[in-house]
Amino acid sequence: MNYALWIVQALLALFFTLGSGAPKLLLPSETLPMPIPLSSAFLRFIGVAEVLGGIGLLLPGSCACGQALTPLAACGLVLVTAGATVYQLAAGEVGNALFAVTMGLLCAFVAYGRWRLVPHRERSDQASLHSAA
Numbered sequence: 114m115n116y117a118l119w120i121v122q123a124l125l126a127l128f129f130t131l132g133s134g135a136p137k138l139l140l141p142s143e144t145l146p147m148p149i150p151l152s153s154a155f156l157r158f159i160g161v162a163e164v165l166g167g168i169g170l171l172l173p174g175s176c177a178c179g180q181a182l183t184p185l186a187a188c189g190l191v192l193v194t195a196g197a198t199v200y201q202l203a204a205g206e207v208g209n210a211l212f213a214v215t216m217g218l219l220c221a222f223v224a225y226g227r228w229r230l231v232p233h234r235e236r237s238d239q240a241s242l243h244s245a246a
Contacts, residue, residue, distance in 0.1 A: 114226065114230055114231050115231045117226075118222075118223060118226045118227060118230075118231055119174075121219055121222060121223055122170045122171060122174070122183070122223055123170075123171065125167065125170055125187075125190070125216070125219055125220060125223065126167040126168070126170040126171045127167070128167070128216070129163040129164070129166055129167035129170075129190060130163070130164050130167030130168060131167075133160075133163050134159075134160045134161070134162075134163030134164035134166075134167060135160070135164065136160075137156050137157065137159055137160030137163070138157060138160040138161065138164065142156050148204035148205070148206060149200065149203060149204050159193065159196075162189065162193055163190070163193060165186070165189075166186045166187075166189050166190040166193065167186075167190075168186075169182050169183060169185070169186025169187075169189070170183060170186050170187060170190075170223065173186075173233065174227075174233045177233075180232070180233035183223070183227045183233060184223070184224045184225075184227045184228040184232075185224075187220045187221070187223040187224035187227065188220075188224045190216075190217075190220040191217050191220045191221050191224065194213045194214070194216045194217030194220060195217060197209075197210075197213040197216075198210050198213040198214050198217065201213055
């Protein structure tokens, strides 16, 4: 289960960081395909939330710092995808709404998995001392 969570986390992190969040931050808002126009400031806010959420899926478990942040990042991305689903349904884009729901369900799987099923283990100084000896 731990490997499955890591794979899903890595794929979600790639999608939210590079595929969805970065274009909202780096491209002019006029060039983004938006069926219902949103303000530039709101698009930047969503982009920042997606990039930070994507980073939050990988970084805490990789560097063993603040490992409780991974399920919180996944929960934040569930909220982002819920908003994306509502937006896509309002725009009449049912296929995109289903994709957003799928991404939200994967984020919920990571949140539950890292919170209850296979939480990251906090590395203590005692454990590292015993392994060094």
